[in-house]
Amino acid sequence: MKNFGHGIPVTVLSGYLGAGKTTMINHLLRNANGQKLAVLVNEFGDLPIDEDLIEASDDEVISIAGGCICCSFGSDLSAALLQLDAMNRSLDHILIEASGVARPEAIMGSVGLVNGVSPDGIVILVDAETIQKAARDKYMSDTILAQLQAADLLILNKVDLVTKDQAGVISTWLASLNENAPIIPVTHSKVAPDIVLGHFIQRVYAKGAHQDVGGLSTLTLLPKHNIDVNELAQTLAKDYPNIVRAKGFATNKSGQKILIQVVGSRFDASIVSKDLPDGIVCLGLGETLRMQHFKRLFHLLKLNEASQKLEFDI
DSSP states (O other): OOHHHHSEEEEEEEETTTHHHHHHHHHHHHHHOOOOOOEEEGGGSSSOGGGGEEEOOOOEEEEGGEEEEEEEOOOHHHHHHHHHHHHOOSSSSSEEEETOOOOHHHHHHHTTTTTTEEEEEEEEEEHHHHHHHHHTTTHHHHHHHHHHHHSSSEEEEGGGGGGGHHHHHHHHHHHOTTTTEEEOOSTOOOOHHHHHOOOHHHHHHHHOOOOOOOEEEEEEEOOOBOOOHHHHHHHHHHHHHOEEEEEEEBBTSSSEEEEEETTTTTEEEEEEEOHHHHHEEEEOOOOOOOOGGGGGGGHHHTOOOOOOOOOEEE
């Protein structure tokens, strides 16, 4: 089972050279929506931060508008993660920008050994125009295919540079390599931050279920108490590829409050002390979240079709 654990969530962002990772990170920093992000890179020179975002910098830390920071980890990622904890900063999410030739699953394995942080997901950025040619390269094919197969989410970038039919062929090819990773088409690396960072639930709880979450479809499941929460989390992760991310609370058969988190095929169901109302917010693309897709979940939610305990915003 892939799971999260506890601590500051960590996302590894990878993809072959030229896929658009730097542009995406600047986009996420520019659209953090109040979240305090830390970006870890091998060397500062590898990740040019847009100048208008920088408030101050020294040899170790770049301070970015909105409380975000960028740190270099050189060759010692674990030490950098511990250093972030020692800075006593209140961080919401950590992004690790992996080099274009890195194995992201190895990086995430190192994250899992560090106290205070939690593996959240591997996001692979894909250049729609060049990925298939690069994947056939005799020197790089093994690395590229391993990256694609390790992904929890695949961001298909630069779809404006290929035809609609070509984008469909590439998506089918990607799905054949990794059937568990949702494929998100974007242009200019502009992905909705909630897809990568998964912070949407706080705004949903604060403002109500029917909100515009970055142009995505949203669906809120309202389960009754005393359900099999672990089975529900696993089912959302394994059987619903149209769900990009899901997060929320449910009450298990022992009366405990459980936090459910899903990213691609990665899931977790952890006991929490928060006293928030039960409800699981799901994100999908376009109009992918339809009631008929979720009827087979009703037995897990202890609902019947007439109970109207699913809320939709599509």
